[in-house]
Amino acid sequence: MEIILGVLCQGMIYSIMALGVYITYKILDFPDMTADGTFPLGAAVSTMMLTQGVGSGWTFLTLLASFAAGAMAGMLTGLIHVKCKVRDLLAGIIMMTALYTVNLRICGKANVPLFSTETIFSNSTVDSIFERLLPSSLSKYESIIIIMVILILCKLLLDLYMKTKSGYLLRATGDNATLVTSLAKDKGLVKILGLSLANGLVALSGSMMAQYQRFFDITMGTGTVIIGLASVIMAANLLKNIPVIKNTTTIIIGAIIYRGVWAAVIVIGMDAKDMKFITAALLLIFLIISMERKKKVKMHA
C-alpha cells in the first residue's frame, strides 16, 4: 500500500513536469532541454524561500514563485532560439547549463535540507485544516491530497488555456507554422510563450518534489527531460485509442504508470543500475509500436 502511495505521490508530482514537456515536445514540436535545469530551479527557489522563514499558508507562495522563475527561464530559452536564431536543442542546452550555476547561487550550496522548515505538505495552516477535516488515521494521505489538488488545478487551468485564442495559436504553431504566420501572428512570440508556460510547470513540479523529499540537491534535475518524454510517449501510445479522455489526462496517467514501472523494477529485485537501460528500452519499444500502428492505419485508409 505504501509503495502505491509513494508511486502515486511522485508520479503526480512528475506528471506536472510531464505536462510541461508535453507542451514543448508534442504541441510546439520543440525538443526542450531546459527542463533539466528548470526542475531544480523550482526546487532552489522554494528551498531558498523556505529556509528564509516563509511559513504557514505562505509556503504555497513558493509554488507561484517557482512557476514564475521557471517561466522566466523558459522565456530566455525562447528568446535565445527566436531572437538569436540558435537551434532549438542548443538553446535549451545553453539555458540548462547556465541554470546549474543559477541554482547553486540561489541556494548557496549543492545540498540543502528542509527537515526543520515548513513545507506545503506540513505547515501550521495545512495541519489545522486537516485536523478538522480528516480523522487522524488518514493523516498519511495528507501529502497525496495536497498534490492531487495542485495537480487538478494545473490540469484544469491548462485545459482552459488551451481553449483560449492564445492556446489555439500555440497548438497551431507546432502543427502548421505557416497558418500562424498567415493569420498575421508572430510564431516566434507564440513559441516563447509556450516555452515559458512549459518551464513554469516544470519548475512548479521541481518545487513540489523538493518539498516532498525534503531536500534540495543540485543533481535532482538530471534526467528530467527523459522522465517527461517517457511519460508523454507512454501516454500517447497506451491511451490514444480512448477518445473520451483529454490529452492532459493521458499525460498524467502516463507519468504515474512510468513511475509505477520504476517502482516495480526495484520491487521485483532488479538492479537499480539497469534503470537507465530499461528506460531507454521501454521508450524505444513504445515508439516502434506506435510507428507501426500509424503505418497500418494509413495502408487501410
Next chain:
Amino acid sequence: MKRILSAIRGMAPILCMMMTAIMLTACGDQIDETPKAAETGELKTTAEMSEEAEGDLAKGSYTIGISQFAQHGSLDNCREGFIEGLRQAGIVEGENLIIDYQNAEADTGLANQIAGNFVASKVDLICAIATPSAQSAYNAALDTGVPTIFTAVTDPVAAELASEDRMPVGNVTGTSDKLPVEAQLAMIRELLPDAKTIGIIYTTSEVNSETTIAEYEAIVGEYGFELETVGISSIADVPVAADTLLAKVDCLNNLTDNTVVSALPTIIEKANEKGISVFGSEVEQVKIGCLASEGIEYYQLGIQTGLMAAKVLKGEAEASQMPYEIIEESSLYINGAVAEKLGIEISDEVSGRAAEFFTEIE
C-alpha cells in the same frame, strides 16, 4: 519488414534527440564511478541473496535495506564494513539477516524511490550511505518507526540529521566521515617543510567538499600554509583545473570528492610531471599514487556503523537516543614508490607511524 524499416527511418530524428538526451543524462552519472567500481562486481545481487537466505532463515531474523547513493570505492568499503560490523555483533547475513541492497546511481529521485520501497516493505532498519541517501531515507521513514542508520555523511548537522550537540533530530543516527583535517595538515608540514601553498580541486555540486574546504580555510594558517581552491562542475573540467592550480601551488591535497577522486589518475600524472606531490584523503587514493594520507578508513567506519545498527536491531538502544559517531583516530598511509619518484625523503620515524607503507603504485 520493409514497413518496419521505413517506420524506423521515419522516427530517426526523434531517436536522435532521445539519444542525445540519454547520453547527456548518462554523462551526468558517470562522474561518480571510480575505477574501484569494478570491485562490487563480486557482490551478489539482492535477489540472489534473499533467495538464498529466505529458505533457512529462522524466526526472529532481521531484514534491513541498504541504500547507497553512488558506486564508489569508499562507499563500497563502507557497506562491506557495515555488514562485517553486524556480523561481529552476531547478526549474520544468510543466518538471521536478509539484506536488500540498492544503489541509487547518484540519482536523488531513485534514492527517494528506494527509501520509499524499504519503508513500504517494512524493513527493520535502513542503512543509508552518503548524504542524499540518508536524507531521503530519513524523510521516507519519518513517523513510521523505521530507524535510519547513516554512514559517510560528512556533516550530519548541516544535513539536518543531527543537532549541534550530535544528538539525532529523530529516529536517525550513524557515523560521519569527517576528515581529520588537522592531522592531515600536520602530516603535510612534516613531509614538505618548505611548502607554502596547498591546492584543492573540488566539485561545486558536492556539499561535503565545501564543508571540508571551509574547515581547511579556518586552520590552514596555523600550519603556515596558504590555500588555493578551484571548483569544477564536471569531470571534463579536471585537466584544466589541474593545470591552473599546479601553476600556483607547492602541493595538492585531495578530498573525498567523488568527481575529483574519479579523475585522480589524471591529476596525479599532471602533478608528477612537475614534481608536485599529491596528498590523498583515503587509503585507496594512496594505493593509486598519492604520496600519503592521514585519513579515515571507510571499512572501519562501516564496522562502527554496523555495531551501532546491531544495537538498534537488538533493541539495546534507540536510534533517536544515540549521538552520531566519528572516527577520532586517523591512520597514516604512505606510498614509498611515489616518494622515491618525487625525491622526497621519508624519515623512519614517519614511516614507522604509518598504518601501511606501500612500495608500489597500483
